[in-house]
Amino acid sequence: xxxxxxxxxxxxxxxxxxxxxxxxxxxxYGKTAALTDLDLELAHGEFVALLxxxxxxxxxxxxxxxxxxPLTTGSIxxxxxxxxxxxxDKRGFxxxxxxYALFPxxxxxxxxxxxxxxxxxxxxxxxxxxxxxxxxxxxxDHAGKLPSQLSGGQQQRVAIARALAIDPEIVLMDEPxxxxxxxxxxxxxxEIKRLYQxxxxxxxxxxxxxxxxxxxxxxxxxLRGGRLEQSGTxxxxxxxxxxxxxxxxxxYRNMISARVEQVESDPRRxxxxxxxxxxxGTADPAAGLRAGSEVMxxxxxxxxxxxxxxxxxxxxxxxxxEYHGRELAVRARTERGVVLHFRTEKPVAAGARVTxxxxxxxxxxxxxxxxxxxxDDAHG
Amino acid sequence: xxxxxxxxxxxxxxxxxxxxxxxVITWVAAGCFVAVILGVLAxxxxxxxATTWRGGWWPAGLTATWYGRAWSSTGMSQALANTAQAGVxxxxxxxxxxxxxGYLLARRAFPGRSVVMLLMLLPIILPPMTYAVQLAAxxxxxxxxxxxxxxxxxxxxxxxxxxxxxxxxxxxxxxxEVENAARVFGANNLRLFSRVLVPLLLPGMLAAGILVLVxxxxxxxxxxxxxxxxxQTLVVALFGAISDPGGVPGPLTAAMAVTxxxxxxxxxxxxxxxxxxxxxxRQRHR
Numbered sequence: 293x294x295x296x297x298x299x300x301x302x303x304x305x306x307x308x309x310x311x312x313x314x315x316x317x318x319x320x321y322g323k324t325a326a327l328t329d330l331d332l333e334l335a336h337g338e339f340v341a342l343l344x345x346x347x348x349x350x351x352x353x354x355x356x357x358x359x360x361x362p363l364t365t366g367s368i369x370x371x372x373x374x375x376x377x378x379x380x381d382k383r384g385f386x387x388x389x390x391x392y393a394l395f396p397x398x399x400x401x402x403x404x405x406x407x408x409x410x411x412x413x414x415x416x417x418x419x420x421x422x423x424x425x426x427x428x429x430x431x432x433d434h435a436g437k438l439p440s441q442l443s444g445g446q447q448q449r450v451a452i453a454r455a456l457a458i459d460p461e462i463v464l465m466d467e468p469x470x471x472x473x474x475x476x477x478x479x480x481x482x483e484i485k486r487l488y489q490x491x492x493x494x495x496x497x498x499x500x501x502x503x504x505x506x507x508x509x510x511x512x513x514x515l516r517g518g519r520l521e522q523s524g525t526x527x528x529x530x531x532x533x534x535x536x537x538x539x540x541x542x543x544y545r546n547m548i549s550a551r552v553e554q555v556e557s558d559p560r561r562x563x564x565x566x567x568x569x570x571x572x573g574t575a576d577p578a579a580g581l582r583a584g585s586e587v588m589x590x591x592x593x594x595x596x597x598x599x600x601x602x603x604x605x606x607x608x609x610x611x612x613x614e615y616h617g618r619e620l621a622v623r624a625r626t627e628r629g630v631v632l633h634f635r636t637e638k639p640v641a642a643g644a645r646v647t648x649x650x651x652x653x654x655x656x657x658x659x660x661x662x663x664x665x666x667x668d669d670a671h672g
Numbered sequence: 673x674x675x676x677x678x679x680x681x682x683x684x685x686x687x688x689x690x691x692x693x694x695x696v697i698t699w700v701a702a703g704c705f706v707a708v709i710l711g712v713l714a715x716x717x718x719x720x721x722a723t724t725w726r727g728g729w730w731p732a733g734l735t736a737t738w739y740g741r742a743w744s745s746t747g748m749s750q751a752l753a754n755t756a757q758a759g760v761x762x763x764x765x766x767x768x769x770x771x772x773x774g775y776l777l778a779r780r781a782f783p784g785r786s787v788v789m790l791l792m793l794l795p796i797i798l799p800p801m802t803y804a805v806q807l808a809a810x811x812x813x814x815x816x817x818x819x820x821x822x823x824x825x826x827x828x829x830x831x832x833x834x835x836x837x838x839x840x841x842x843x844x845x846x847x848x849e850v851e852n853a854a855r856v857f858g859a860n861n862l863r864l865f866s867r868v869l870v871p872l873l874l875p876g877m878l879a880a881g882i883l884v885l886v887x888x889x890x891x892x893x894x895x896x897x898x899x900x901x902x903x904q905t906l907v908v909a910l911f912g913a914i915s916d917p918g919g920v921p922g923p924l925t926a927a928m929a930v931t932x933x934x935x936x937x938x939x940x941x942x943x944x945x946x947x948x949x950x951x952x953x954r955q956r957h958r
Contacts, residue, residue: 358852358856359855359856360852360855379860380852380855381859381860384858387853390849391847393849393850395853395854395872396850397871397872406854407857407858410858410859410863411858454857458858464856
């Protein structure tokens, strides 16, 4: 039995897939490393989001997995079988691309049938399954159209239908929503989650959007410079980022350079100073902070409370107030120039004096690293 | 204008715009140009039907016998067959070699790529006369002189690079992600080529094919130096007849020229029937 038949067979039964693993995978372009010793696992039924700014290697990881790029070192395993030497057309993954990558010369129906006709599925069944996939993404009425006659959102739904038509056990998605406008992106995000739940898929999803990753994934993997930075449930990564880099990516908008004043008897508790800001914060004891260490303090805008909180109080001047409907987003500055972003539901006017505080378990202290390494959304 | 018109709303603008001076000059110049070409063509056609035509506006008498003589006496049928044979062979070989070459040139980055592209341009922009003689000498040296193979080979020299250069932008237009998608969904190299690339490249291939055909039909110098009496194409035969010191009658060469024009126009018309790119795509998926 050839490999092709094995993959095709597996692709049509469902539920035989246990886990997919990348072990110590590296990928070099000339002398630069896009991926370094990456270990990644996707278990049956998981929705894993690979998160990071552009250039962090997340798309390379997906391309290696799909067989579109060779590995420099390492291996890829599927249920104990090594698959990294299989060509892309024998791996049997469903895939959704950032640019949709529909075949422009084929109708919507033929696009969706493509994977099935490559697998030599008889015509009648091919039609039936393509129709079912199009029903799933609510595009049955457009089967006879060409991709160029559809809107961006519709094209991406066709791309998803094409990936689902082959009944794949694993679906790879490479920033599928980044070419859509904001409203459509949220709608399609819900749609992807619905399909994931209904079809019991296993999904590996690449994105640079933390909101997308948090809302979709059952597990989050943050990459940095081709290496794994943190892996965990969305809640773990969101509330306990492992580094200033991850925190910067997870919506900790206040990233303040500071110095450790004192480490308390409980090594989790540290006191740091930045200008006129004296903060009681929380640190990982493993970080080995001591008095005098340069650190980065991360606080989410929603964790800063205006009005006397009793801890970490500091007076500040509200500079810029943005109306966000349910709440206000405010940029304030302390007397010695430390900028703080916070959110509040109470009315604050620009130019008003406020006292800001934050609970010490929400003031996260990380060892300082080069400023340049903190992700910059402008490149995302 | 009646009151009813006014009541119905603003009157339609009926006043024609006055043509500008530039427009007038352009149209007159274009008219002269077309008139001269049509005049020359018409004179050739008239002459091919003339019994004798010495000065004056119209020949002494009309006859259709020149076409019969051209057909029987000057090896025209042979030349016509040669032209068709060489044309088809050159188009097929140029496409078979040029499309994959164009694909590689568009997709693979390698050192010296721009130099290769520049070298490709040379045989296209150089007048064929500059290398026709040397090329012919080479053909005779390798023992192919006068053969049909030689005619096809020398005509491939300017046309193969032409195909490559035409195909490069057509390939670049296809997103690499589309190719990746084809692979991921199970297409091996052969299927990727036949089911995705060829249909997408078809308009470019047809355009390239037509240009190659036109160029081969009209390639005089290249064919002239390597062909023998039994392998010459229509243009070469035509030149032979005109330059024959024995004095082939004028109307006879005119008849040959008209035949040549008909072949060229017919070939072009048939090709253009298929080459409208949108049509070519639409036919693929009724």
